[in-house]
Amino acid sequence: MKKEITIYDIAADVGLSPTTVSRALSNHPRVKEVTRNKILHAAKNMGYQSNIFASSLRKRRSKSIGVIVPRLNSAFQSSVLAGMEKIATQAGYNLIISQSMESLEKEISNTKIMFNSRVDGLLVSKAGTTDNIEHFQPFFQKDIPVLFFDRVPENNHCTGVVINNTQAIYDATAHLIKEGCKRIVHVLGNLQINVYADRLKGYKYALMDHGFVFNADNVFTNELDEDSGERIVEKILKLNPRPDGLLVSNDTSAASCLIALKKRGIKVPEDLAIVGFNNDLISRMVEPNISTINYPSYHMGEVAMKNLINHLDDENQEILQKTNTITLRSALIIRDSSNRKH
Amino acid sequence: MKKEITIYDIAADVGLSPTTVSRALSNHPRVKEVTRNKILHAAKNMGYQSNIFASSLRKRRSKSIGVIVPRLNSAFQSSVLAGMEKIATQAGYNLIISQSMESLEKEISNTKIMFNSRVDGLLVSKAGTTDNIEHFQPFFQKDIPVLFFDRVPENNHCTGVVINNTQAIYDATAHLIKEGCKRIVHVLGNLQINVYADRLKGYKYALMDHGFVFNADNVFTNELDEDSGERIVEKILKLNPRPDGLLVSNDTSAASCLIALKKRGIKVPEDLAIVGFNNDLISRMVEPNISTINYPSYHMGEVAMKNLINHLDDENQEILQKTNTITLRSALIIRDSSNRKH
DNA sequence: TAGAAGTATGCAACCGATTTCAATACATTT
């Protein structure tokens, strides 16, 4: 391996001390303009590259931020990550990304890796099976900020960036009721996850407020993947009387249901009205377009990252500690899958 | 900030030298079993956390790999990244990810950041406007392996992991011809990108081999986004005679075209047969399902990462240098959007 | 039993940038 150019080499070259070189390179004000230029010039000429390990070792910060998501290959998550990357890069932070594959075990292992990598802060969207946050303890103890987004743990002292899931599904349910639905089925994911637990609440409240009685038979938890439609529709068709409204907790699954229903000759929205969640591309592409909740994923990434970085840069540690929850605006988008007035 | 536990503290605690502690912690064979256990035990008790900066500084490697993609929020890219993350984590490497936003300028800046972050290797899918690879020179000079995937530069000495784009579109074109299409339009992205340039070749070759004459009017370059359908269909309808086959270089755009066509009462596949590219979720969800090229994105991520890491671990540097291109299997999937026999 | 060979551990010099504490040079004020 070739020899690295260090500040010592530069110092020798320009006849100054490493101290001054270091200061010049980091734009310290106490270096004469002329000196600084001379040093910068020499550094460029010699092909100097700062050694971040030495720098991080001494400064005790890595200028990198860890992100743990359940899965990288999800339309929602990748959009969040895109937002995060944009802000982080602007602020001079690197992004170290890993996925928990929805497994607590992997989340714990990733958390350890992030801790050992000495990230300056951590952004997490919980795995489905995570029911405690013990494994973040090392971060708390060292006052390394941990910020959750989308899927946040219950009863904790961490900041979370979320949408109001309860309100979102409340609105969607109320909308279906207004469209004349009498029996609304709600399909959601693992109820250990706040996101789905909150939505279920919204569903219940909306029913209650509109004079309907909650019936547990109308709630299914299910994988919300591309193949889920067949399974869900089978279950729906066994119900009597047949449901006329369907709230599905993501658009992929909603689209899959739509296809399964069409295949069986059930008309959407006439026989059964559908509302999805996320406002993914797919909701705008299937026929009929699926009503959904607009989830500001990219924006969520930006906001989460911005807050974390502000916290790091300002040394204004109270801000984040005092902020418990940042709620972003989500909104019901009504499309043809639930619009019965034409 | 609380004091960190270092190997010196452990050494003092167990009455040995830091050297031995260091060796014990990294499973060096020249430490007695008993001693090692004593040290590991003490380390655990004292809450020791190794300092990777110190370690990296001394060892001159970061155990991290950089990835630069055009965009994080793309179904294709996020799937590739998922595959990469899996392999990297298994092998004990961190992933530092950034996006070039299709801009050469940003790609250059990201490359610099990756270089300064001293990644042990770099994986790149080029930005659309990148026409040279000067900015990777520092990596080449330091023998840090750079491996391209999907979008690879022309005429270079780097390894690339790709599919055979020419063959893929050749097959798709031949398929459309077999279905009776007489005038086939090909819509693709920026021709500076090898991916699209190669596909254009495949299109031309297939026409030629089947006795058709290539006509530049039948080729459009276009943004391949969700809204592209309207623009593309408008152009198609201006052609005379009206085309009866359409090859679109990604499924999102193909789906968008499909919708624009249906809106105008043009029947697919009867009036116009469509083939997309990528085998994204959306191609399986719209009506009719879109024929497409299966792109093994997750697998591509795994293969690219595996090759890079093998190269790093084995010190078997020739392997990668001698391998110029790894081509993964892609395949035409025929669905209803181009299947006229029923 | 001397000497060889092998095992276990330690010393001290790294890796390269940062930062505290001072020193020096120069300018300004009284």
Place this chain on the structure above:
DNA sequence: AAATGTATTGAAATCGGTTGCATACTTCTA
């Protein structure tokens, strides 16, 4: 001219793990 202030620069310690070489101690061979 002396005193005070200010702008520049430097010496040396530090961050914490790794590693070449040296040393102490066993065990084995001739």
